[in-house]
Amino acid sequence: MDPLAISDAPSGTKRRADGALEAPKPAQRIRALDPDVVNKIAAGEIIISPVHALKELLENSVDAGATRVEILVKDGGLRTLQVTDNGSGIQKDDLEMLCMRHTTSKISTFEDLSSLATYGFRGEALASISHIAQVLVRTRTEDDHLYAWRVKYQDGKLVPGPGGGDFTGPRAVPGPIGTQIRVEHMFYNVPIRQKACRSHAEEFRKIVDMAGRYAVHCEGVGFSCKKAHEVEEYVPVDCDHTVPERIRHIYGSNVSKELIELSVSARRWVSSAKGYFTSSNYHTSKTTLLLFINHRCVESSTMKKALERTYTSFLPKGGRPFIYLSLEIDPARVDVNIHPTKREVQFLNEGEVIQAICNQIESQLAAVDASRTFLAQLSGAKPVEPLDEDAGNAAPKFTTPALRKVRRNSNELVRTDKSQGKITAMFTPAGPAGKGDSPAGPVDKGDSSAGPAGKGDSPAGPAGKGDSSAGALEDEPYAVPQDTTYTTRTHEPAQINYTSIRELRKEVDDDINEELTKMIASHTFVGVLDETRRIVAIQVGVKLYLVDYGSFCCEFFYQRGLKDFGNFGVINLEPPPDLTEIIEAGIQMLIPPIEHRQIKRYFDWCTETVKGVLVRRREMLKEYFNLEITPDGKLVSIPLLIKEYSPTVRKLGVFLCHLGRVEWSEEKTCFQMILKELAMLYIPEPLPTSLTGKWAKSFSWSDGSSVTSGERSSPFDPEDDDDDDDCWDFTTPMSWEFGPSSDAGVEGPDHEKAQSPTWFRRSAESEGSDAGDGGQVMTEEEFCKLTRIRRQNVRYALEYILFPAFKKRLTATNQLMEKSVKEVADLKKVYKEFQRC
Numbered sequence: 024m025d026p027l028a029i030s031d032a033p034s035g036t037k038r039r040a041d042g043a044l045e046a047p048k049p050a051q052r053i054r055a056l057d058p059d060v061v062n063k064i065a066a067g068e069i070i071i072s073p074v075h076a077l078k079e080l081l082e083n084s085v086d087a088g089a090t091r092v093e094i095l096v097k098d099g100g101l102r103t104l105q106v107t108d109n110g111s112g113i114q115k116d117d118l119e120m121l122c123m124r125h126t127t128s129k130i131s132t133f134e135d136l137s138s139l140a141t142y143g144f145r146g147e148a149l150a151s152i153s154h155i156a157q158v159l160v161r162t163r164t165e166d167d168h169l170y171a172w173r174v175k176y177q178d179g180k181l182v183p184g185p186g187g188g189d190f191t192g193p194r195a196v197p198g199p200i201g202t203q204i205r206v207e208h209m210f211y212n213v214p215i216r217q218k219a220c221r222s223h224a225e226e227f228r229k230i231v232d233m234a235g236r237y238a239v240h241c242e243g244v245g246f247s248c249k250k251a252h253e254v255e256e257y258v259p260v261d262c263d264h265t266v267p268e269r270i271r272h273i274y275g276s277n278v279s280k281e282l283i284e285l286s287v288s289a290r291r292w293v294s295s296a297k298g299y300f301t302s303s304n305y306h307t308s309k310t311t312l313l314l315f316i317n318h319r320c321v322e323s324s325t326m327k328k329a330l331e332r333t334y335t336s337f338l339p340k341g342g343r344p345f346i347y348l349s350l351e352i353d354p355a356r357v358d359v360n361i362h363p364t365k366r367e368v369q370f371l372n373e374g375e376v377i378q379a380i381c382n383q384i385e386s387q388l389a390a391v392d393a394s395r396t397f398l399a400q401l402s403g404a405k406p407v408e409p410l411d412e413d414a415g416n417a418a419p420k421f422t423t424p425a426l427r428k429v430r431r432n433s434n435e436l437v438r439t440d441k442s443q444g445k446i447t448a449m450f451t452p453a454g455p456a457g458k459g460d461s462p463a464g465p466v467d468k469g470d471s472s473a474g475p476a477g478k479g480d481s482p483a484g485p486a487g488k489g490d491s492s493a494g495a496l497e498d499e500p501y502a503v504p505q506d507t508t509y510t511t512r513t514h515e516p517a518q519i520n521y522t523s524i525r526e527l528r529k530e531v532d533d534d535i536n537e538e539l540t541k542m543i544a545s546h547t548f549v550g551v552l553d554e555t556r557r558i559v560a561i562q563v564g565v566k567l568y569l570v571d572y573g574s575f576c577c578e579f580f581y582q583r584g585l586k587d588f589g590n591f592g593v594i595n596l597e598p599p600p601d602l603t604e605i606i607e608a609g610i611q612m613l614i615p616p617i618e619h620r621q622i623k624r625y626f627d628w629c630t631e632t633v634k635g636v637l638v639r640r641r642e643m644l645k646e647y648f649n650l651e652i653t654p655d656g657k658l659v660s661i662p663l664l665i666k667e668y669s670p671t672v673r674k675l676g677v678f679l680c681h682l683g684r685v686e687w688s689e690e691k692t693c694f695q696m697i698l699k700e701l702a703m704l705y706i707p708e709p710l711p712t713s714l715t716g717k718w719a720k721s722f723s724w725s726d727g728s729s730v731t732s733g734e735r736s737s738p739f740d741p742e743d744d745d746d747d748d749d750c751w752d753f754t755t756p757m758s759w760e761f762g763p764s765s766d767a768g769v770e771g772p773d774h775e776k777a778q779s780p781t782w783f784r785r786s787a788e789s790e791g792s793d794a795g796d797g798g799q800v801m802t803e804e805e806f807c808k809l810t811r812i813r814r815q816n817v818r819y820a821l822e823y824i825l826f827p828a829f830k831k832r833l834t835a836t837n838q839l840m841e842k843s844v845k846e847v848a849d850l851k852k853v854y855k856e857f858q859r860c
């Protein structure tokens with residue numbers, strides 16, 4: 024058949040390969056496509072491979088104001104792609120529509136597009152991802168006090184999450200402020216797309232390349248990118264790194280040491296042009312161009328060719344540069360809406376802009392050309408070949424020596440992600456091993472006792488063990504803390520400049536132990552080993568340490584108290600309890616009641632004395648500590664030392680009793696004693712080991728719950744046990760609360776002596792007595808249940824609130840180094856032992 028012959032067939036009719044016409048068909052009816060088909064087609068335009076999903080997730084994190092973005096990848100992102108940020112989080116009420124198409128918080132009218140200040144605007148990314156993968160979201164805003172929400176999506180809709188039965192709504196889980204989005208089994212329903220993806224290694228390389236670009240550009244945001252179950256960091260960037268530092272960490276020092284900063288003054292068409300480009304001392308075989316227009320990572324082959332042309336007169340034949348460019352152009356002159364993946368943008372005066380940039384680079388290159396050292400050529404180093412054949416731009420990890428996989432000896436490998444398995448899973452916990460008390464095991468579904476008291480059928484609950492997927496969403500059971508409402512104070516903070524406080528602060532500064540402070544700042548939390556002896560395991564580098572968290576908490580809260588002196592937050596107690604009642608409970612915890620008229624009178628006298636002291640000192644306590652007491656003896660408020668954590672009410676009685684012994688006449692001692700007592704109040708309560716015996720004196724508390732008291736000593740100092748009668752030494756905080764039972768120095772009911780500490784000590788005879796007479800004795804089962812809840816609360820606080828806070832703010836002291844930290848394993852030494860064997 025003559026190919027040029029004009030066919031008689033109606034236009035638009037399909038031809039067979041041999042050119043024969045198909046039999047004419049009746050006209051087909053036009054139908055609206057099923058929304059599911061539409062969604063899948065649309066998703067296919069936006070998410071072509073895992074790297075496109077990553078780009079969307081990164082942009083969302085940056086839009087949410089994150090300063091830290093962590094990427095975790097399994098099987099090139101096809102199995103798991105997880106992005107965790109510390110941004111604003113997503114409101115619980117918005118979760119239902121999070122993955123619906125065209126739902127966004129970023130624009131509301133079409134006109135908003137011309138003044139866009141965010142990456143996102145279409146409300147399509149997450150919807151698209153949810154149509155080709157399963158999406159798990161954990162998010163928490165500042166308003167979600169203490170816990171995060173977890174949801175799962177498929178095809179744009181909420182579906183039951185792991186271990187969630189039929190329940191599709193948000194489930195409360197522990198988690199920091201921010202959002203974690205985990206995309207799993209990408210393209211599980213589009214096999215053709217899955218096959219089209221390159222090897223896992225290739226997909227991972229593209230992911231690292233994309234993460235590297237954003238990490239260079241997004242100043243103020245720290246990045247990390249890892250493969251699941253590996254410790255190697257591919258994009259190791261901290262939030263305070265400068266752009267050249269970022270380039271060095273990602274692309275290596277070969278690139279960074281040859282960087283020249285672009286200096287272009289603002290022009291009519293471009294409000295700002297920043298960037299770095301390599302001098303003629305550096306070249307490789309493919310151009311790496313990191314181009315951002317209005318902070319959007321874009322590609323421009325025109326720009327790339329023009330830049331390569333500019334470099335031809337400076338580099339050897341075939342040599343190519345590294346260039347990072349960030350242009351800001353009036354949004355009204357840029358059209359971002361021309362490509363489904365937003366990879367391309369169109370802007371007015373493109374030619375003019377490119378020319379100006381090239382001219383500037385050319386003149387700066389010429390200026391430094393005189394100092395050209397030919398270092399690369401002289402040293403005989405081969406230019407590093409990028410492996411990414413078609414992208415042209417090198418993926419950082421694989422293009423520079425700095426990012427080449429550094430082989431590490433296995434005795435140097437360290438775990439840096441605390442979510443990768445828990446040491447606690449290997450321990451039998453201290454404490455009662457009663458029925459159902461299995462802290463490391465799963466908690467029964469629907470067991471409301473695992474949630475906060477009184478939460479009833481709240482969705483709050485521990486992460487189910489059925490959640491087989493890795494990462495922070497999978498965890499041991501914790502009790503989700505109670506919801507708390509915070510209000511922000513409007514008045515200006517008080518300026519306190521007392522000599523006494525300055526001196527106390529200086530004492531802390533003088534005792535600083537730099538080494539331990541650094542260790543704590545870089546530790547990885549391993550797990551709580553023993554809530555009775557208050558021991559936590561942490562990892563620092565290749566070493567494992569046991570830490571006495573009681574002492575750490577005491578020091579930390581004492582330092583917080585000193586820092587915020589006069590400006591504490593407030594925990595309001597509603598309705599205000601009666602001081603008498605609390606103090607009585609405190610005395611009972613310290614000295615179990617004995618049914619004897621004389622002693623009863625003595626207890627009453629103690630209660631009245633402490634109450635009298637506190638009521639008399641109430642103005643000072645209110646002014647400096649926000650501890651408010653009414654003239655008729657009601658406790659209105661206590662100080663709040665850090666947000667999201669409040670002391671257990673069980674310790675309040677002992678705290679007030681100990682306040683009664685403060686030396687009020689000397690300013691510095693007085694402030695110090697109160698701050699130390701406050702710090703001790705804030706130490707998480709120790710858990711009892713058994714229902715009976717000297718560790719468990721039960722008392723009833725006015726809210727109906729039972730409390731226990733017991734004694735303990737430093738976990739690392741068994742010699743110190745119960746005989747240390749210096750319970751006023753604040754530097755050994757562990758011994759005060761369940762202090763020695765010596766009755767040495769017990770004072771009589773003399774008003775002046777009432778401030779002496781010793782009259783709260785339990786007499787030697789009383790030690791070992793059974794549950795307090797006046798108390799209500801629990802059954803074994805109740806005891807186990809209560810202990811389990813308390814253990815979960817303590818664990819949650821330690822892992823998610825206290826140790827992260829130590830990391831940021833604790834100035835560790837020599838005292839802590841000496842008494843409260845023990846190295847228990849050094850991987851290198853362990854290896855040596857093995858080798859000997």
Ligand SMILES: Nc1ncnc2c1ncn2[C@@H]1O[C@H](COP(=O)(O)OP(=O)(O)OP(=O)(O)O)[C@@H](O)[C@H]1O
Binds near residue numbers: 113
């Ligand atoms: N990491 C995150 N932190 C806080 N909010 C987020 C995060 N990711 C998504 N969101 C919220 O979910 C909404 C939908 O996100 P999605 O990426 O689907 O759309 P978008 O960012 O608004 O637009 P685009 O489709 O152009 O990316 C966002 O508008 C934002 O409010």
Ligand SMILES: [Mg+2]
Binds near residue numbers: 079082143144149
């Ligand atoms: Mg988005």
